[in-house]
Amino acid sequence: MSDNYFDKVREEFKDEIKNTRTKKDAGIRIEGQVSGVAHNSGTITNNYYKEPAAADVTRKFDDSAVKQGRKPIGMRQLGICVNPSYMTPKEYQNFSKGIWDGVERRKNCQDWQAWDWAEDHLQPKAPNNTAVEQPKSPGEYNEFQEHMLYYIAVFSCLIVILTWLIMAGNFQ
Amino acid sequence: MSGYLLGLSTVLLWGLYNVLARFAGFEGANPVVFVCFGFIVASLVLLVVSGPGRMSMQAFRSPVTWLYGVLTLFEHIFTVYLFIYVTSAEGSLLQRFGVILVVIFAWLFFNRRPRAMTVAGTTLIAAGCIMLLGQLDPETMKNAMLFLLAAIFFQVTKTMVIEAHPEVNVFHGLKDRIRVTAIISFVSCMLIFIALACVAAYGHFLHVSVAPLPSAADFLRMDTLILGGAFGVLIEPASIFAYFYAVKHLKSERFMALAALVPLITYGLEVVAHWFTSMPVRTFSTLEWACVAVITLGSAVMQFKYRKRRRAIA
Numbered sequence: 001m002s003d004n005y006f007d008k009v010r011e012e013f014k015d016e017i018k019n020t021r022t023k024k025d026a027g028i029r030i031e032g033q034v035s036g037v038a039h040n041s042g043t044i045t046n047n048y049y050k051e052p053a054a055a056d057v058t059r060k061f062d063d064s065a066v067k068q069g070r071k072p073i074g075m076r077q078l079g080i081c082v083n084p085s086y087m088t089p090k091e092y093q094n095f096s097k098g099i100w101d102g103v104e105r106r107k108n109c110q111d112w113q114a115w116d117w118a119e120d121h122l123q124p125k126a127p128n129n130t131a132v133e134q135p136k137s138p139g140e141y142n143e144f145q146e147h148m149l150y151y152i153a154v155f156s157c158l159i160v161i162l163t164w165l166i167m168a169g170n171f172q
Numbered sequence: 173m174s175g176y177l178l179g180l181s182t183v184l185l186w187g188l189y190n191v192l193a194r195f196a197g198f199e200g201a202n203p204v205v206f207v208c209f210g211f212i213v214a215s216l217v218l219l220v221v222s223g224p225g226r227m228s229m230q231a232f233r234s235p236v237t238w239l240y241g242v243l244t245l246f247e248h249i250f251t252v253y254l255f256i257y258v259t260s261a262e263g264s265l266l267q268r269f270g271v272i273l274v275v276i277f278a279w280l281f282f283n284r285r286p287r288a289m290t291v292a293g294t295t296l297i298a299a300g301c302i303m304l305l306g307q308l309d310p311e312t313m314k315n316a317m318l319f320l321l322a323a324i325f326f327q328v329t330k331t332m333v334i335e336a337h338p339e340v341n342v343f344h345g346l347k348d349r350i351r352v353t354a355i356i357s358f359v360s361c362m363l364i365f366i367a368l369a370c371v372a373a374y375g376h377f378l379h380v381s382v383a384p385l386p387s388a389a390d391f392l393r394m395d396t397l398i399l400g401g402a403f404g405v406l407i408e409p410a411s412i413f414a415y416f417y418a419v420k421h422l423k424s425e426r427f428m429a430l431a432a433l434v435p436l437i438t439y440g441l442e443v444v445a446h447w448f449t450s451m452p453v454r455t456f457s458t459l460e461w462a463c464v465a466v467i468t469l470g471s472a473v474m475q476f477k478y479r480k481r482r483r484a485i486a
Contacts, residue, residue, distance in 0.1 A: 142229075149232055150224040150351075153358045157216035160365065164209065164397065171392035 064089040065112040072110040080104050085114040092117060175421030179430040182418045185411035187264075187437035191445050192403055193252045194260035198451050201396035202386040203252035204368060207245060209397050211361040213404025218354035218412065222347045231352040232359065236333060241360025243330040250323035257316040258308065259454045261439035265304055265467050266316070268297045268435075270324040271474065274331050281332065289473055296470025304463040349416055432471030435464060 065072075065088035076082065082102050084092055094100035196206045231237045254263045272294045278284045286294070308316060372391050375382035390396070419427050439456075446453040456464065 143226075146226055146228050147224045149228045149355075150219065153228070153355060154216065154219050156362065157212055157219065157358060160212055160362070161209075161216065164391075168392040168394045168397050171389075171394075 062088050062090045065110075065115075068115065070113040070115060073113055074111050076104045076109045076111050078104060078107060082111075084117060086111045087115075088112060175418060175426075176430070178414050178418035179422050179427050182411055182414040182427075183430055183434050183437055184441075185407055185414060186431075186434050187260075187441045189403065189407050189411065190255070190260035190264050190434070190438045191441045192399065192407065193248075194255040194263070194442070195445065195449060195451055196396065196399045196403075197252055197256035199395060199399070201393065201399055202390035203249050203256075204364075204386050205390050205393070205396050206252060206400045206403070207248045208361050208365050208368070209400035210403035210408060211245065211248075211357045212365065213401050214408035214412075215354045215358040215361060215404075217405055217409040218350050219358070221409065221413075222351035222354060225347060225351055228351060228355050231355045237352075237356050238359055238363070240330060240333050241356040242363060243326050243333065244356070245360045245364055247323055247326035247330060250319050250326060254316060254319040254323055257312045257319065259452075260442055261435055261456075261464075262304065262308070262454065263316075263320075264435040264438045265464060266301055266320050267323065267327070268467050268471060269301050269320065270327045271471070272298055273324060273328045277328060277332060293470045293472075293474030296466050296473060298470075300463045300465075300467035300470060303466070304460065307457070307460055307463070346416055346420075350412060353412055426475075429472050429475040432468050432475075436468065439464075 068089065073086075080103070082091070082104050084095060084102070087095060087102075091100065095102050193203075193206070197203060251263065251267070254266075258266065275286050275290055275294050279286060305313060305317070368386060369391065371382050371385050372388045374380065376388035381387075418430075422430070442451075442453050445451055
């Protein structure tokens with residue numbers, strides 16, 4: 001359920017994720033449980049852009065990740081779509097139930113060492129992995145990979161066409 | 173105005189493709205080799221035109237892309253086979269059967285109940301196609317039906333794949349779309365080419381017949397490659413460009429209404445081709461002209477609902 005839900009949230013907020021990363025100066029319309037406009041500078045200028053009440057209450061004084069023995073790995077950016085593996089147990093619970101949509105709206109909030117909820121044990125990830133792992137938006141791959149594939153395709157076509165023609169010429 | 177010109181150019185290029193495919197079949201070219209070589213050449217041209225950029229990996233790593241590409245290729249292959257038995261104008265008319273299947277499958281699988289105009293249009297198309305099939309020579313009709321059904325099956329499956337996986341069609345920039353199209357063609361052609369070339373080589377070296385798959389001799393026939401090259405350089409890239417621009421300017425419903433003219437344009441081009449080549453052209457009887465009119469009208473009527481709804485919204 002959570003994976004599906006996360007996929008849905010991720011799809012819904014994909015522009016926002018991309019814009020937060022590229023830091024382009026553009027407001028993004030957020031639709032869903034709450035709606036409003038988030039600015040990439042990190043300041044929220046719209047009163048509608050609020051945490052759902054239920055999630056707000058349960059996420060206060062959240063030390064559940066510390067109790068698991070996880071360490072903080074850095075600060076979350078405001079408005080980011082949090083990967084479930086970096087959530088605290090309380091956050092993950094709210095997220096799974098659909099109370100919280102996975103978007104960070106609190107200022108100065110910590111990210112935690114990755115946790116595999118499916119297997120329920122600590123992942124051997126480096127604690128210096130400070131950046132929140134952001135899902136790739138469609139078509140977003142390494143430029144080198146894209147170019148490499150392009151040139152492989154072009155040269156494969158060229159080689160096949162030329163070889164084919166040469167063989168056909170010899171066959172005649 | 174430029175939108176309509178582009179739409180007409182696309183329709184003209186599709187007609188040209190039909191005539192060229194018929195000519196290839198008439199000249200004894202193997203349809204698989206013709207289509208495969210044509211698409212590889214077209215991929216190269218489109219890749220060079222679009223240049224490197226994003227979306228290539230996205231398209232390449234998607235299994236839907238591979239499936240879509242292979243289905244497209246098979247659709248083209250069976251279309252060329254169909255043109256061996258019927259003229260390109262007839263084949264183009266008979267392919268309208270696919271529209272009926274698309275409507276039925278959309279109802280069955282996507283729960284989209286057809287509107288009155290769609291039902292009227294499909295009924296006209298069905299009536300026209302059945303009347304036209306009745307006019308075909310019984311000897312050729314059996315083979316023609318077989319290849320027609322195969323071509324339609326792949327056409328409909330392809331349409332359903334797009335419908336079920338809309339991410340295939342979400343690329344916005346024109347160059348991105350062209351690049352993705354080229355990658356799709358490249359992937360599917362290479363897949364089919366490698367598989368069939370291995371079979372042909374196996375048959376050649378072990379002196380085993382690989383029929384009905386293409387043999388080594390089929391693969392290395394120069395005139396097939398020349399025709400395939402002409403399709404890949406002159407027709408396919410231009411038609412893809414014109415199609416994308418036309419759909420952008422005209423919107424798909426107007427473009428589809430224009431596309432109803434493909435059989436008529438194909439017939440005209442076939443007559444022109446007859447003057448320069450030994451390819452026979454079939455002179456339509458009055459009844460066959462009635463079939464053409466009914467099918468074209470049915471195709472146009474199917475698009476009418478969209479225009480009407482648009483006006484209502486406006």
